[in-house]
Amino acid sequence: MTYPDTPDTGSDLPMAGAGIVHIGIGAFHRAHQAVYTHDAMAAEAGDWHIIGVSLRSTEIVDALNAQGCGFSVIERHPDGPKARKITSMTHAVAAARDVAPVIAALADPAIRIVTITVTEKAYGIDRSGKVQHDHAAIKHDLENIDAPSGLVGILVAGLKRRKDAGLRPFTIVSCDNLPANGHLLRAGVIDFAQQIDPGLGQWIAEHVSFPSTMVDRITPAATAQTFADAKRLTGHDDPAAIETEPFSQWVIEDGFPDGRPAWDKAGAILVKDVEPYELMKLRMLNGSHSLIAYVGQLGGYRYVRDAMANDMFAKLVARHMENAAASMTPLPGIDFADYGAELVARFRNPEIAHETRQIAMDGTEKLPQRIFAPALQMLNAPEQLGTFALCFAAWLAVMRTRINGADSSEAAQTLNDPRAEDIVAALGDNQEAAAIYDRLAHLQDWMPEGLKESAVWREAVIARLSLLLLDGADHAIAQELAP
Structure with missing residues (x-):
């Protein structure tokens, strides 16, 4: 996909490798973390492109891959919409079709961060930090750790592959609206892993970082008007276009032992306590x-x-x-x-x-x-x-x-x-x-x-x-x- 060269249109990033896997490539991720990562790499080069994973949908994966994973972000300013092109994603994978490429990506030593936006109900973790055994994905994945279908099972399968290969773990960053999201996810992942392999659970507890975050950007579901505006502003059809407000905020606990993009140079706030x-x-x-x-x-x-x-x-x-x-x-x-x-x-x-x-x-x-x-x-x-x-x-x-x-x-x-x-x-x-x-x-x-x-x-x-x-x-x- 090509875009007209206008001040409101983003530019392609220099070619670089992937360093992030993002699980949950819905509208919010494309309007938020993908934009911050795009801007971070524009400010400071690095191998931080994103491999996008969809747990359920195949349509968004096909739409993104068909256009090289570049997509339009339509910002709804009070004086009218403006378009940006975001190119921080390298390719997208549908876990529902085949989870093997997802696990392989998580096991790749080049991947140093996994970010997540899957909504609250996809976690299958209760308020105490224990996994819910009546949650369909948790139940399935505890019995099928080599072919998981849910978030926690996929994370643990990827970490298990890295531990078995003697690799450093990736950092896991929840970007969902959950209280103390990093602490909650850490507890749930460890609880799940201990039920698979107590040694794996101990390794995760000792070596994996789970920074908490606060995210904010109003992102409505895309409509026919979204796609019409994307075509009018860019000159091209874009079935992966999303719309959002001008405001954006990301507060991140600064706990990345294996590095991170220059998100702070893209406007994120790095703090000790989120x-x-x-x-x-x-x-x-x-x-x-x-x-x-x-x-x-x-x-x-x-x-x-x-x-x-x-x-x-x-x-x-x-x-x-x-x-x-x-x-x-x-x-x-x-x-x-x-x-x-x-x-x-x-x-x-x-x-x-x-x-x-x-x-x-x-x-x-x-x-x-x-x-x-x-x-x-x-x-x-x-x-x-x-x-x-x-x-x-x-x-x-x-x-x-x-x-x-x-x-x-x-x-x-x-x-x-x-x-x-x-x-x-x-x-x-x-x-x-x-x-x-x-x-x-x-x-x-x-x-x-x-x-x-x-x-x-x-x-x-x-x-x-x-x-x-x-x-x-x-x-x-x-x-x-x-x-």
């Missing part, structure tokens, strides 16, 4: 996104920008950010009020078509860190608990609304959640707010005990759920903002 930044993003950005997603769907808003164009809705989101900020300790160099105002402006960007339904996926995976954890801290400040309770109430209402009138199999499909069957079974035919809350709040291993046992939290959620079910989203928002 957790405070991660907490800020999870609670203020991701928590607000969940609030917008669930209340927005109940209010008939398809896109975040549409909900945020409603002044009352925007005030609700700003209120939630204030409440989320109150749950955190101050962060040096960061003004939470300024960060919140920047988030509101990003959410209101009229050029970003981010669907509320897309954000709402996998709620049982996202709500614990985004809503439950800060709500637990705010139980003694009920005046700041309201927006957390409203978000959970809206999730409950969305679950109830989606499955009303559907049989159990249809209901489970429409929820788009890894615990859909549990949700459907728990809800049954219950229509009253208190019954809905009591059944879903008691899903096993989900809500923190301190929150589940709190009468203050229960009453706050049920009151808001009743409003949503009886009077709708607009009335519930007005009540939340009332003095």
